[in-house]
Amino acid sequence: MQGEENLSRRLREKIAHRQEILEAAKRVFARKGFHAATVDEIAQEADFSKGAMYVHFANKEDLFLSLIQEKTEELGERLEEVVHSADDLENKVRKFVKTYLDAFDEDKEFFQIIAAEHPRLTAQTQDRLQLRLRERYLETLRLVDEMMQEGIHQGRLRQTEPRFLGITLLGIIHSFTAQWLLLGRKDPLSRMESLIVELFFGGARDNRKVGSRKGEKDVSP
Amino acid sequence: MQGEENLSRRLREKIAHRQEILEAAKRVFARKGFHAATVDEIAQEADFSKGAMYVHFANKEDLFLSLIQEKTEELGERLEEVVHSADDLENKVRKFVKTYLDAFDEDKEFFQIIAAEHPRLTAQTQDRLQLRLRERYLETLRLVDEMMQEGIHQGRLRQTEPRFLGITLLGIIHSFTAQWLLLGRKDPLSRMESLIVELFFGGARDNRKVGSRKGEKDVSP
Amino acid sequence: MQGEENLSRRLREKIAHRQEILEAAKRVFARKGFHAATVDEIAQEADFSKGAMYVHFANKEDLFLSLIQEKTEELGERLEEVVHSADDLENKVRKFVKTYLDAFDEDKEFFQIIAAEHPRLTAQTQDRLQLRLRERYLETLRLVDEMMQEGIHQGRLRQTEPRFLGITLLGIIHSFTAQWLLLGRKDPLSRMESLIVELFFGGARDNRKVGSRKGEKDVSP
Amino acid sequence: MQGEENLSRRLREKIAHRQEILEAAKRVFARKGFHAATVDEIAQEADFSKGAMYVHFANKEDLFLSLIQEKTEELGERLEEVVHSADDLENKVRKFVKTYLDAFDEDKEFFQIIAAEHPRLTAQTQDRLQLRLRERYLETLRLVDEMMQEGIHQGRLRQTEPRFLGITLLGIIHSFTAQWLLLGRKDPLSRMESLIVELFFGGARDNRKVGSRKGEKDVSP
DNA sequence: CATGAATGAGGATTCATTCAT
DNA sequence: GATGAATGAATCCTCATTCAT
DSSP: OHHHHHHHHHHHHHHHHHHHHHHHHHHHHHHHHHHHOOHHHHHHHHTSOHHHHHHHOSSHHHHHHHHHHHHHHHHHHHHHHHHTSSOOHHHHHHHHHHHHHHHHHHOHHHHHHHHHHGGGOOTTOOOHHHHHHHHHHHHHHHHHHHHHHHHHHTTSBOSSOHHHHHHHHHHHHHHHHHHHHHHTOOSOGGGGHHHHHHHHHHOSBOOSOTTOOTTOOOOOO | OHHHHHHHHHHHHHHHHHHHHHHHHHHHHHHHHHHHOOHHHHHHHHTSOHHHHHHHOSSHHHHHHHHHHHHHHHHHHHHHHHHTSSOOHHHHHHHHHHHHHHHHHHOHHHHHHHHHHGGGOOTTOOOHHHHHHHHHHHHHHHHHHHHHHHHHHTTSBOSSOHHHHHHHHHHHHHHHHHHHHHHTOOSOGGGGHHHHHHHHHHOSBOOOOTTSSSSOOOOOO | OHHHHHHHHHHHHHHHHHHHHHHHHHHHHHHHHHHHOOHHHHHHHHTSOHHHHHHHOSSHHHHHHHHHHHHHHHHHHHHHHHHTSSOOHHHHHHHHHHHHHHHHHHOHHHHHHHHHHGGGOOTTOOOHHHHHHHHHHHHHHHHHHHHHHHHHHTTSBOSSOHHHHHHHHHHHHHHHHHHHHHHTOOSOGGGGHHHHHHHHHHOSBOOSOTTOOTTOOOOOO | OHHHHHHHHHHHHHHHHHHHHHHHHHHHHHHHHHHHOOHHHHHHHHTSOHHHHHHHOSSHHHHHHHHHHHHHHHHHHHHHHHHTSSOOHHHHHHHHHHHHHHHHHHOHHHHHHHHHHGGGOOTTOOOHHHHHHHHHHHHHHHHHHHHHHHHHHTTSBOSSOHHHHHHHHHHHHHHHHHHHHHHTOOSOGGGGHHHHHHHHHHOSBOOSOTTOOTTOOOOOO
């Protein structure tokens, strides 16, 4: 009994420590990016010795990937669920945006890390780390493609390459997350959900009837 | 005479060499990012010695900033000209997009560098390099703000914070550039000008008249 | 009674564990040498935790020396018995060789370890570990010296420094063990006993009578 | 002219520095062996910075191999010349021994390094470094095999496996070099040439006629 | 006694920067 | 101005050893 309890306590503690390190690493990677972050700084941030990093992770890259992987998969699954739900397009897009923004509000640092590594994901990259990130990102893109394709077939979206619409949606979302990070805004980005959806579907043009502008409230859907 | 000619030749050569180094640095920074790029690799790419780097630039950061600065200023000026021109809003936005896309087509590597460094430009950054980049980016944002503000006042754009519309426009643009880089597409991005402008103003929804489609009802706002 | 039995069981177990660790350590040290071997690898090979190593041994060096010591002493005693036996020289040498080769066949790994550490035992070494090994090796040398001295006095061996003859005998033996290890030969080295003894005493030259070479059986001493 | 002189001076200096590092490395590797030697200690011994090591060599292993390679090849060539010369067997062996001993006298540290790494060259080794050393050593063995084979065919050597005779010769030689290193003897080992050759061919037995022992000079070949 | 997470002192390697030529 | 060898601080990672459970 005691032995089992003992073992279990140890295991629980180990897992907790691993988590603490992951959290610390997230903060440091968010601040500095993968390359500029040092294991030393992560260790200090986590209040562990440098050696402890290597008890829990094989190396810096493993630490980084462990960090990314879980979250990426979780978000990917959530988004997939949305895309494959039985909803109508507009609702799907709305839910997609909401899911994304909620995830951002829950964990801004993760999105900062991702945002910083994305632009390095070029076609020519040889880097193992980047190849993995690239693959994951392309999966998300394909997911959005699917959604757009469907919308186009239903005649709800412009007759253009689905990918371009996907890019547009993700571009708007990313741009908002980037702005929130740039300014260090603390208010939830999820408040922007409606605006983003409207801007995506309806664009930036003022669509209210001419002549009824003054005093009218916004009539966006 | 001879001395002056000599001096002038020297000067011309020096400037040419500096330029060659900048071009080489651009390629390397684009491939690797600021941190992972090494002075050695830049020197090799430029076909100069490592020492030559320090004849023309104070240090690696100076080299990087010199690279960014010129281009950023030039683009900034071009964009400012557009924004401050006498055109009507739709044309301004179109020209803005075109200017941006043309600049991208002219020099993809510069945009790759910028894209990679942007996400690090958070509110808390202490890094001198990042503070400068941040300031420049905010200037561009203010420029777009101006344009949007004007559009809102004219009733041509939604009644919302101008910044949000600016973010949207830039988000769409950046997302397209990112896609071009991600896939290594060689065709000019400027072809997307019209699509981007339409998506920005009119959104992704299919706006064709009802009745001209097959049995579908149009649900545009 | 019960307490004593208990204690005795514990003691027996402890000794058994110690022995298991020594065996595992031997395999690892043989594979990697003292420096490249890690306590972790030894622990894994022994199927104990790293901590258990330090229950039984003060440190890695102590583990290594414990390993060497026992075997070295046992072999030293066996060889001393041979050298101090009442046999005639040729038989002594034969027994000496046999004892050595049998020991090798019994425990190749031990000889591999010894062979690898020997060459570091130079005159200038300051290393505590090496000084102890050096002392032990010199003891064996003195033992062989004795035997050779005796043979020289008896007129059975060349009139030269006994040490040189000892070196020769040991050199031949070591060279055979090295070869067996180099090629990973599994057949007992003790089969080489006669050949080694003959080569030591009679040399490599063909000593058969001239004119009777063909078809004659070997008449080496 | 001046530029060329300049370049040549630099090159000469670089080569000289490389040589100094190699010499320092040789001393350290001889003292400690490959694994226990540190780049730091080598740098200190060479009176250069640690970084300078990496200007001249790719890494520690490269430094080590550069050290071994040249010498090994040179000795190998010298030995091959001897083995493939037109001499009669006894002279060949004598020259072989002399060549080996002279090389030892010229550069004891090299032989110490080799001697220390040899025993790790087992059949199972996976280590790249060791595989290369193993291959080189086997080449030498084959060379000696050749010589012995020839002697056996000529009826000058025992009818036994050539390899065993080769092992014997090398064993005696190595044992003498080991003894010289163990005791730090400064007198040239080449003095032992005749003794070694005699011991190899004629063995350790006293071959003088009975009754003629006193006052007779040794008549072994 | 046994465990294995944690430590921290090295150790190999990289790389921006300097400087003599 | 150009060179590139040399430097040394910084960085990743390893591993013997400790210690709380």
